[in-house]
Amino acid sequence: MRRDPLPLRGRTALVTGASRRDGIGYAVARRLAAYGASIHLHHHVPHDAAMPWGADDPEEVAAGVREALGDPGARVVHGPADLSAPAAPADLVARAADALGGRIDILVANHALSGSDGPLDELDAAALDAHWAVDTRSVILLVQAYARLRAALPPRTPGGRVLMMTSGQDIAGGMPGEIAYALQKGALASVTRSLATTLAEHAVTVNTVNPGPVDTGYLTGEAHRAVASMFPAGRWGTPDDPARLLAWLATDEAEWITGQVIHSEGGFRR
Structure with missing residues (x-):
């Protein structure tokens, strides 16, 4: 069977957490763009700028994704949002849909809060609330807004995808040094089905x-x-390792896979 080199031609995607060219969000966006999709990149520069790794210029990030476009008719746009604000997720979905012709087919919720965490003895209510607001609440509100958009389309419109990100909190050893983060990422895994x-x-x-x-x-x-x-391979995972899986899950080849939490860890041994 001959495969379509542009399986996402004509489709649109919102990718959150794409402030850095070294990040997973950027790698996912490039993969989706290479498959033919138009992309809206979300960024929150103040978050990454406050981290040791820093943030990139959003236009430079978008330019890197444009370089990967497989369909000359597709577009890459970008915009900011502080997703810790309760109204921000719905606003972001509305702006992204407007920029992409009124529709979002693929939602990739890649963003997360870094820092403000620690082991059980160091936790406080502020850390728990901060991770809840960004890592979990905002994702559910993004999905809610996305679902309302999809409900307005003709019945059974193909190509609808929600892709969320979790971590290794349910695997041997867990994440005892990042309790707040592990808790909220575990919530996303639990609500997937x-x-x-x-x-x-x-x-x-x-x-x-x-x-x-x-x-x-x-x-x-x-x-x-x-x-x-x-x-086992003696190397870290690269951003493109999970990006390949996420991009494939966005295609029609993966339309029979849903409700799953998939580990893409390269045999990582804890």
């Missing part, structure tokens, strides 16, 4: 990916080498 059932009537699949440790620049030196040694 419920969302899949909810959105099935709109021909939307819902899946969640655990990318495992991905080298996005947050570790260096001996700590970086120690993590690399825990992979």
